[in-house]
Amino acid sequence: MVGRIAMNDPEKLIGAVDIGGTSIAVGLVNSAGELLADRDMPTAAAQGCEAAMARIADALRQMIAETAPAGVLAGVGVGCTGPVDSKAGTVLDVDFLPGWQGCNLANLLTLALGVEVALENDANAFALGEWTFGEGRHCRHFVCVTVGTGIGVSVINDGHLLRGTGDAHPEIGHHVIDPAGPRCFCGASGCWEVLARGPAIAHRYHQATLAAGASGSGYTAEGVCALARSGDVLARQEIEREANYLALGIANLVTMFAPEVIVLAGSVMDSADLFLRQIQQRVSESCRLVPYRQVRICTSSLGSRAALLGASVVWRQRRSASPTPAPYWAHHA
Amino acid sequence: MVGRIAMNDPEKLIGAVDIGGTSIAVGLVNSAGELLADRDMPTAAAQGCEAAMARIADALRQMIAETAPAGVLAGVGVGCTGPVDSKAGTVLDVDFLPGWQGCNLANLLTLALGVEVALENDANAFALGEWTFGEGRHCRHFVCVTVGTGIGVSVINDGHLLRGTGDAHPEIGHHVIDPAGPRCFCGASGCWEVLARGPAIAHRYHQATLAAGASGSGYTAEGVCALARSGDVLARQEIEREANYLALGIANLVTMFAPEVIVLAGSVMDSADLFLRQIQQRVSESCRLVPYRQVRICTSSLGSRAALLGASVVWRQRRSASPTPAPYWAHHA
Numbered sequence: 295m296v297g298r299i300a301m302n303d304p305e306k307l308i309g310a311v312d313i314g315g316t317s318i319a320v321g322l323v324n325s326a327g328e329l330l331a332d333r334d335m336p337t338a339a340a341q342g343c344e345a346a347m348a349r350i351a352d353a354l355r356q357m358i359a360e361t362a363p364a365g366v367l368a369g370v371g372v373g374c375t376g377p378v379d380s381k382a383g384t385v386l387d388v389d390f391l392p393g394w395q396g397c398n399l400a401n402l403l404t405l406a407l408g409v410e411v412a413l414e415n416d417a418n419a420f421a422l423g424e425w426t427f428g429e430g431r432h433c434r435h436f437v438c439v440t441v442g443t444g445i446g447v448s449v450i451n452d453g454h455l456l457r458g459t460g461d462a463h464p465e466i467g468h469h470v471i472d473p474a475g476p477r478c479f480c481g482a483s484g485c486w487e488v489l490a491r492g493p494a495i496a497h498r499y500h501q502a503t504l505a506a507g508a509s510g511s512g513y514t515a516e517g518v519c520a521l522a523r524s525g526d527v528l529a530r531q532e533i534e535r536e537a538n539y540l541a542l543g544i545a546n547l548v549t550m551f552a553p554e555v556i557v558l559a560g561s562v563m564d565s566a567d568l569f570l571r572q573i574q575q576r577v578s579e580s581c582r583l584v585p586y587r588q589v590r591i592c593t594s595s596l597g598s599r600a601a602l603l604g605a606s607v608v609w610r611q612r613r614s615a616s617p618t619p620a621p622y623w624a625h626h627a
Numbered sequence: 628m629v630g631r632i633a634m635n636d637p638e639k640l641i642g643a644v645d646i647g648g649t650s651i652a653v654g655l656v657n658s659a660g661e662l663l664a665d666r667d668m669p670t671a672a673a674q675g676c677e678a679a680m681a682r683i684a685d686a687l688r689q690m691i692a693e694t695a696p697a698g699v700l701a702g703v704g705v706g707c708t709g710p711v712d713s714k715a716g717t718v719l720d721v722d723f724l725p726g727w728q729g730c731n732l733a734n735l736l737t738l739a740l741g742v743e744v745a746l747e748n749d750a751n752a753f754a755l756g757e758w759t760f761g762e763g764r765h766c767r768h769f770v771c772v773t774v775g776t777g778i779g780v781s782v783i784n785d786g787h788l789l790r791g792t793g794d795a796h797p798e799i800g801h802h803v804i805d806p807a808g809p810r811c812f813c814g815a816s817g818c819w820e821v822l823a824r825g826p827a828i829a830h831r832y833h834q835a836t837l838a839a840g841a842s843g844s845g846y847t848a849e850g851v852c853a854l855a856r857s858g859d860v861l862a863r864q865e866i867e868r869e870a871n872y873l874a875l876g877i878a879n880l881v882t883m884f885a886p887e888v889i890v891l892a893g894s895v896m897d898s899a900d901l902f903l904r905q906i907q908q909r910v911s912e913s914c915r916l917v918p919y920r921q922v923r924i925c926t927s928s929l930g931s932r933a934a935l936l937g938a939s940v941v942w943r944q945r946r947s948a949s950p951t952p953a954p955y956w957a958h959h960a
Contacts, residue, residue, distance in 0.1 A: 377916065435792050451789055458885025458917060459768050465916040469879040472806055482878065482913035545815065546802040550883070552791025580815035583710065583798040584791060 305362055309354045309370035309407070310605035312416060313337065313399075315390025318346065320353040321602035322361060327427055329599055331361040343385070343397040351406035370403055370411045371609030373419025373601055376463050383413045389479075412612035415463040416601065418455055421448030422611070423604025424557045428596040433554040437547050438594075439467075441540070442560035445487040449551055471542045486546075490539035492516075492562045499532045519565040536562075537569040541576035544591065548577050552584040559594035566593045638695055642687045642703035642740070643938035645749060646670065646732075648723025651679065653686045654935035655694060660760055662932055664694040676718070676730040684739035703736055703744045704942030706752025706934055709796050716746045722812075745945035748796040749934065751788055754781030755944070756937025757890045761929040766887035770880050771927075772800075774873070775893035778820040782884055804875045819879075823872035825895045828852075832865045852898040869895075870902040874909035877924065881910050885917040892927035899926045 307330070310321040314337060321332035335349060358365055377386040383400025385391055400411040414422075421430075421438035430436040436450040445467030449456035458464050467487045468480040475484025488494065492515035499518045503510055506528060521529035547556060558566055570591070577586050594600055640663070643654040647670060654665035668682060691698055710719040716733025718724060733744040747755075754763075754771035763769040769783040778800030782789035791797050800820045801813040808817025821827065825848035832851045836843055839861060854862035880889060891899055903924070910919050927933055 435790070451784060452787060454785060454787070456784055456789075456884075457768070459887045459921045460918060462885045462918050464883050464885050466883045468916055469802075469883050470875055470913070471803060473804070473875060474807070479915075480882070480913065481915040482882075485882075485913075542803055542806060549813070549815075549818075550797050550799045550802050551789075552795045552797050554792045580803070580813065580818075582812075582814040583801055585793060585795050588792045 305365040306368040307358060307362055307365040308606040308609050309367055309409075310602040310609075311350055311370060311372040311374075311403075312419065312601040312605055313346075313372065313374040313391075314416065315339065315375055315388075318350065319598070319602055320350055320357070321605075322354070322357045323603060323606035324362075324365075327603060327606070329602055331357045332599075332602055333357070337391070339391050339394060343391070343394045343399060344402060347399060347402040347406060351403060354407065367407060367409050369409045369609045369613060370407060371419070371605040371607065371612075372399060372403070372411060372413045373416040373605045373608065374399060374413060376415040376417065378413055378415055378463075379461070380412075380414050380418075380463075381461055383411065410609070410613070412609045414605075414608040415448075417446030417448045418463060419604040419608050420446070420559065420601050421450060421557075421604065422455070422607040423600035423602070424559070424594055424596060425450050426607045427603050428594060428600055429557045429590075429592050430555050435551065435553040435555075437551055437553045437556045439544070439547070439556065439558050439563075440560035441490065441558065441562040442492055444491050445543070446560075447547070449553070451551070466547070469543075469546070471539070471546065486539070486543040490536060490543060490562075492560075494539075495519075495532060495536050495562070498535065499529060502528045502532060515562055516564070519568060522568060533568050534572070537572035538576075540569050541573045544573050545576045545580050548581045548586050548589050549584055552586075553589060556589060556591045557594050558591065559597075559600065563593055638698040639701040640691060640695055640698040641939040641942050642700055642742075643935040643942075644683055644703060644705040644736075645752065645934040645938055646679075646705065646707040646724075647749065648672065648708055648721075651683065652931070652935055653683055653690070654938075655687070655690045656936060656939035657695075657698075660936060660939070662935055664690045665932075665935055666690070670724070672724050672727060676724075676727045676732060677735060680732060680735040680739060684736060687740065700740060700742050702742045702942045702946060703740060704752070704938040704940065704945075705732060705736070705744060705746045706749040706938045706941065707732060707746060709748035709750065711746055711748055711796075712794070713745075713747050713751075713796075714794055716744065743942070743946070745942045747938070747941040748781075750779030750781045751796060752937035752941050753779070753892065753933050754783060754890075754937065755788070755940040756933035756935070757892070757927055757929060758783050759940045760936050761927060761933055762890045762923075762925050763888050768884065768886040768888075770884055770886045770889045772877070772880070772889065772891050772896075773893035774823065774891065774895040775825055777824050778876070779893075780880070782886070784884070799880070802876075802879070804872070804879065819872070819876040823869060823876060823895075825849075825893075827872075828865060828869050828895070831868065832862060835861045835865060848895055849897070852901060855901060866901050867905075870905035871909075873902050874906045877906050878909045878913050881914045881919050881922050882917055885919075886922060889922060889924045890927050891924065892930075892933065896926055 308323045312319040322330045384398045385394045400413045403411040440446040447466035468485040472484040477483045478488035495515040496513040522533040641656045645652040655663045717731045718727045733746045736744040773779040780799035801818040805817040810816045811821035828848040829846040855866040
């Protein structure tokens with residue numbers, strides 16, 4: 295039996311990393327797509343990206359030692375708040391990661407760990423997780439929407455991630471849905487994100503309470519949702535308004551992509567039950583030219599695991615896309 | 628020399644058909660992608676689709692006899708005003724083709740001509756023409772917009788036509804850009820098409836002249852463009868408004884697809900010089916999160932030829948995608 299164990303290949307593990315502006319999640323995924331272990335750490339962007347990559351490498355080594363000591367790290371997939379140059383492995387001009395512009399995260403992690411590293415925009419990584427292991431399994435046309443501090447949208451069309459020129463990640467969350475809306479840092483007025491993101495809920499509710507003569511402050515989207523559930527009239531009005539904005543954007547996604555599945559995720563969608571009726575109604579009223587009845591709109595079943603499972607898919611996809619080395623006998627034919 | 632001519636393969640010709648609600652264009656394309664001949668005929672939808680297909684088949688036979696009598700018809704590609712089921716070859720519920728619902732145009736033409744026929748939505752066929760032979764050559768990420776009676780948009784992402792569930796053609800022209808706008812037959816209020824299509828220009832100009840106490844009628848988009856050029860103040864105001872709507876939609880396309888090229892076509896874009904400055908300005912102001920400077924926005928260089936050249940590409944693509952029959956010796960190995 296000892297001989298048989300020795301003959302077995304060691305378990306191949308994929309390191310999975312999700313880098314946000316505030317925190318970094320690191321996980322270990324096996325070849326069956328199971329998340330064996332994961333942990334969170336602060337991003338501490340001000341300490342520089344070299345320090346952050348060193349902490350990620352340390353965490354991965356510790357997790358292997360603790361969870362799968364007989365395993366071998368085969369590679370690392372990274373989802374990073376964007377925009378990033380996914381082919382080169384570098385961070386572009388990311389608001390949330392000051393000082394990291396131009397850093398090659400993939401090369402730094404390869405240096406620390408000695409394995410190949412694949413980098414991707416975090417919205418794309420999340421969508422790949424949901425598409426491979428979550429509600430998007432078995433479909434060819436898939437859209438994933440994350441509504442939280444911002445709105446991230448990723449589209450998988452006929453099994454391929456939608457990309458733009460130079461592999462750019464399209465910014466579908468910033469398409470204009472109401473030009474009368476406020477100005478966004480993207481340059482447009484009334485884009486979907488500036489109207490429907492979580493902080494917009496809190497801001498509009500605050501304005502409404504001020505207008506009503508109240509003096510509260512420090513509201514959050516989650517708080518407004520809770521107030522609406524408890525019957526607060528102004529909060530319920532704000533939830534109606536938010537549902538209208540969410541419905542406008544999601545109906546546009548149905549019209550523009552007619553996917554099989556749209557998955558809704560992110561902190562605002564933890565309260566999806568407050569919004570889904572209005573979203574469904576808008577879609578059935580205003581998307582008549584596409585087969586809208588065939589579009590399933592649902593919430594994420596993986597939750598936060600989607601980001602790490604998706605990061606492992608980023609590595610697997612990049613790996614399988616790279617040209618396979620010819621077998622040695624091809625050179626001796 | 629006679630023997631040598633007899634040894635040559637006969638020239639392979641592709642039949643190209645563009646079916647609209649009013650007229651049908653039929654053309655003959657050689658394997659080098661040259662349009663050898665073309666002619667127009669009324670659609671006469673009320674006579675039924677069998678009669679129309681018989682007229683198309685007659686026209687193709689005549690054109691071969693007159694233009695390339697030594698040629699052989701290899702197949703036919705058809706672009707048809709949508710929605711259509713491109714795989715099955717049938718017309719779905721098309722407003723402009725009353726009574727044709729469920730007709731299998733591909734089977735009818737195969738019956739008449741004895742060759743394979745490939746059907747596609749006309750917006751997709753037009754885009755394939757521009758992408759293969761026009762301003763979209765050599766690019767992987769391409770968007771084609773036709774602004775006329777309606778707004779048709781087709782997207783080629785990484786070399787593949789964007790499709791939805793069940794091969795549906797997404798209706799990007801009907802995404803909402805201003806919910807305060809009028810209602811459209813798609814079900815939405817303020818979609819791009821209802822605000823920016825040619826008849827909307829004529830309608831708004833008419834309203835403006837009525838409000839100013841004038842009594843004219845029968846305006847067209849082309850007419851309003853001509854009036855604007857001649858200095859008519861109300862027409863110039865309407866052109867400003869139209870440019871704003873066109874700019875909103877095109878900036879959304881830049882944000883959502885970040886393509887290498889956007890080609891503008893259709894009757895309204897014959898006056899593109901009246902709109903392009905405002906479009907370019909809006910894109911540079913409001914698409915900052917994507918590499919908008921790398922997006923070339925231009926008008927079609929093929930014009931009406933794009934539809935027929937595109938129909939020939941529809942046939943060629945379908946042909947190359949279908950499994951190649953094994954050579955006869957494979958069965959005798």
